[in-house]
Amino acid sequence: xxxxxxxxxxxxxxxxxxxxxxxxxxxxxxxxxxxxxxxxxxxxxxxxxxxxxxxxxxxxxxxxxxxxxxxxxxxxxxxxxxxxxxxxxxxxxxxxxxxxxxxxxxxxxxxxxxxxxxxxxxxxxxxxxxxxxxxxxxxxxxxxxxxxxxxxxxxxxxxxxxxxxxxxxxxxxxxxxxxxxxxxxxxxxxxxxxxxxxxxxxxxxxxxxxxxxxxxxxxxxxxxxxxxxxxxxxxxxxxxxxxxxxxxxxxxxxxxxxxxxxxxxxxxxxxxxxxxxxxxxxxxxxxxxxxxxxxxxxxxxxxxxxxxxxxxxxxxxxxxxxxxxxxxxxxxxxxxxxxxxxxxxxxxxxxxxxxxxxxxxxxxxxxxxxxxxxxxxxxxxxxxxxxxxxxxxxxxxxxxxx
Ligand SMILES: [Zn+2]
Numbered sequence: 001x002x003x004x005x006x007x008x009x010x011x012x013x014x015x016x017x018x019x020x021x022x023x024x025x026x027x028x029x030x031x032x033x034x035x036x037x038x039x040x041x042x043x044x045x046x047x048x049x050x051x052x053x054x055x056x057x058x059x060x061x062x063x064x065x066x067x068x069x070x071x072x073x074x075x076x077x078x079x080x081x082x083x084x085x086x087x088x089x090x091x092x093x094x095x096x097x098x099x100x101x102x103x104x105x106x107x108x109x110x111x112x113x114x115x116x117x118x119x120x121x122x123x124x125x126x127x128x129x130x131x132x133x134x135x136x137x138x139x140x141x142x143x144x145x146x147x148x149x150x151x152x153x154x155x156x157x158x159x160x161x162x163x164x165x166x167x168x169x170x171x172x173x174x175x176x177x178x179x180x181x182x183x184x185x186x187x188x189x190x191x192x193x194x195x196x197x198x199x200x201x202x203x204x205x206x207x208x209x210x211x212x213x214x215x216x217x218x219x220x221x222x223x224x225x226x227x228x229x230x231x232x233x234x235x236x237x238x239x240x241x242x243x244x245x246x247x248x249x250x251x252x253x254x255x256x257x258x259x260x261x262x263x264x265x266x267x268x269x270x271x272x273x274x275x276x277x278x279x280x281x282x283x284x285x286x287x288x289x290x291x292x293x294x295x296x297x298x299x300x301x302x303x304x305x306x307x308x309x310x311x312x313x314x315x316x317x318x319x320x321x322x323x324x325x326x327x328x329x330x331x332x333x334x335x336x337x338x339x340x341x342x343x344x345x346x347x348x349x350x351x352x353x354x355x356x357x358x359x360x361x362x363x364x365x366x367x368x369x370x371x372x373x374x375x376x377x378x379x380x381x382x383x384x385x386x387x388x389x390x391x392x393x394x395x396x397x398x399x400x401x402x
Pocket of ligand 1: 142
């Protein structure tokens with residue numbers, strides 16, 4: 001039998017936490033594991049994805065609805081909808097809904113997601129998948145990981161250094177098999193996904209070790225099913241557009257992100273790179289002025305609380321739109337002023353507002369050089385750039401627009 005997804009890097013012989021390789025199927029440990037899971041069950045409202053198949057049971061979809069090891073009636077039924085910062089509905093699904101979804105899984109996906117199983121190393125179908133796209137929960141379709149964070153860990157399991165959105169993953173202590181590990185589960189349906197370890201690469205230093213069978217891959221450009229789309233994107237969904245997205249480039253993204261974060265009705269602001277011609281750009285590459293990217297802030301907002309127009313006003317207060325390819329002390333086209341629109345309505349509003357500003361005489365005879373272009377791929381910047389001002393308290397040239 002092949003080793004489990006342990007703290008050790010089995011393929012390379014490294015053993016980060018000094019555990020010996022422990023094989024699955026140790027019933028005493030399973031029982032302890034189950035007890036631990038039961039104790040923690042209130043944390044995971046759906047209670048699914050519980051680990052450790054009891055000895056008297058066999059895996060099977062038909063059991064899902066009557067599995068007595070699961071937590072009793074879920075309080076989540078009465079919970080109001082919960083959305084992640086990236087705009088997905090992550091309201092925990094009620095048990096019966098999970099059971100219905102789980103009943104459609106193939107036996108291997110069922111064993112792994114519903115019984116905390118582990119697939120043999122080097123056997124999963126997504127280990128060597130190098131295509132661009134998104135990895136969603138095989139049970140409920142929530143996007144969990146992105147190809148841009150996948151790396152070859154040498155362990156034999158698909159590995160990612162960060163999740164698609166931290167709120168899409170729930171972490172839980174797993175003391176099964178005589179080890180202390182951190183289990184990861186789908187935040188929406190509670191599916192067991194794998195474990196997370198602290199021996200990953202930069203920038204996070206984390207290694208999310210996944211079972212291929214817990215994931216479903218959608219290649220970039222493919223039509224995503226409604227359950228894998230942000231809450232405001234599904235046609236005919238019951239959720240009225242709770243979030244919208246806008247992109248602004250106004251020089252060094254630290255300050256722009258900082259002030260957008262503080263906007264009333266802004267759900268999130270993320271620093272990144274856009275409008276270039278290199279995939280997965282790094283800060284170093286972007287600074288070399290050869291990739292065509294502009295330092296950009298992705299603003300996720302609630303259009304019921306703040307309008308795109310108000311974001312435009314804030315943007316033009318924060319930075320000086322008459323400076324060409326520079327902003328304050330920073331020179332280079334990565335610091336250019338730009339609005340990257342996601343639809344024709346945003347383009348129309350941006351063009352109209354710039355025209356209005358130009359006519360207002362606010363900038364005297366200086367010409368507004370802000371570019372207005374359709375949004376290309378947004379590449380989130382390295383973790384240390386996120387919330388940089390809040391973390392480091394650095395001063396910046398950007399004006400508070402609120
Ligand atoms: Zn799920």
